[in-house]
Amino acid sequence: MKSIRSDEEIQSIREACQIAATVLKQLVDAVHEGMTTYDLDQLGRQAIEALGAESACYNYRSGDNVFPAYTCLSLNEEIVHGIGKLRRTIQAGDVVSIDVVVRYRGFIGDNASTVLIEPVAKESAALIETTRESLNYAISFARAGNRVGDISNAVERFIKRHNYGIVREFVGHGVGTTMHEAPQIPNFGRRGSGALLKPGMCLAIEPMINLGTGKIEMLDDGWTAVTKDRKPSAHFEHTVLVTKGDPEILTIPQN
Ligand code: MF3
Ligand code: CO
Numbered sequence: 001m002k003s004i005r006s007d008e009e010i011q012s013i014r015e016a017c018q019i020a021a022t023v024l025k026q027l028v029d030a031v032h033e034g035m036t037t038y039d040l041d042q043l044g045r046q047a048i049e050a051l052g053a054e055s056a057c058y059n060y061r062s063g064d065n066v067f068p069a070y071t072c073l074s075l076n077e078e079i080v081h082g083i084g085k086l087r088r089t090i091q092a093g094d095v096v097s098i099d100v101v102v103r104y105r106g107f108i109g110d111n112a113s114t115v116l117i118e119p120v121a122k123e124s125a126a127l128i129e130t131t132r133e134s135l136n137y138a139i140s141f142a143r144a145g146n147r148v149g150d151i152s153n154a155v156e157r158f159i160k161r162h163n164y165g166i167v168r169e170f171v172g173h174g175v176g177t178t179m180h181e182a183p184q185i186p187n188f189g190r191r192g193s194g195a196l197l198k199p200g201m202c203l204a205i206e207p208m209i210n211l212g213t214g215k216i217e218m219l220d221d222g223w224t225a226v227t228k229d230r231k232p233s234a235h236f237e238h239t240v241l242v243t244k245g246d247p248e249i250l251t252i253p254q255n
Pocket of ligand 1: 058060067111179237
């Protein structure tokens with residue numbers, strides 16, 4: 001599918017994004033100390049189903065690996081694609097990244113947020129705020145006439161002022177009928193490079209930022225990416241529509 005969506009496609013993506021955003025907000029509000037990540041994932045499954053959508057993560061394939069959960073729940077040193085577990089209880093001081101991707105009437109909505117379980121180390125709180133701000137800054141470059149590299153460079157420039165590591169192995173992406181469509185949107189890059197942005201593009205922008213090194217390792221489950229130095233990581237993501245004017249964030253709940 002081409003990366004410029006028709007008005008009808010945009011309407012469907014808009015609805016999928018509203019569901020993804022509503023579910024993410026429910027999980028952000030629900031997560032608490034003492035809860036297992038399995039229960040948080042099940043809450044996500046129920047919330048997605050209650051809104052008539054399905055999880056785009058469940059059964060998602062990457063090579064021979066099939067993702068076994070409904071949401072991605074990544075704690076502390078886990079960066080992305082963590083799997084909820086019965087034996088993993090959320091504790092005070094945890095940094096919990098929640099990633100919700102839904103399919104609704106054939107179209108995708110994708111968003112993520114990172115939550116602190118208080119009391120949390122000051123440096124973790126600062127990492128999370130900076131990562132959130134880097135996403136908002138990057139979104140302001142998602143304008144017709146700019147290029148993908150302008151978004152990428154915005155994240156990199158914003159983060160460079162801090163001593164954080166940028167994850168390079170995972171990137172943002174276009175969304176449409178599948179979760180990962182062109183263009184890829186790295187969180188680093190040169191201004192003015194890459195694909196030209198045009199009205200009708202739907203882009204999932206998602207900085208993954210580490211307190212320490214940007215280097216990653218993969219756990220034996222084949223999915224969970226962790227920081228090489230096991231220091232915490234933060235992840236925020238919105239799906240954004242490029243318009244003739246200002247960028248429109250599709251994954252902010254409207255009601
Ligand atoms: N937002 C994540 C991404 O774009 C969601 C991945 S779902 C999984 O990669 F199934 F791959 F885990
Ligand atoms: Co994504």
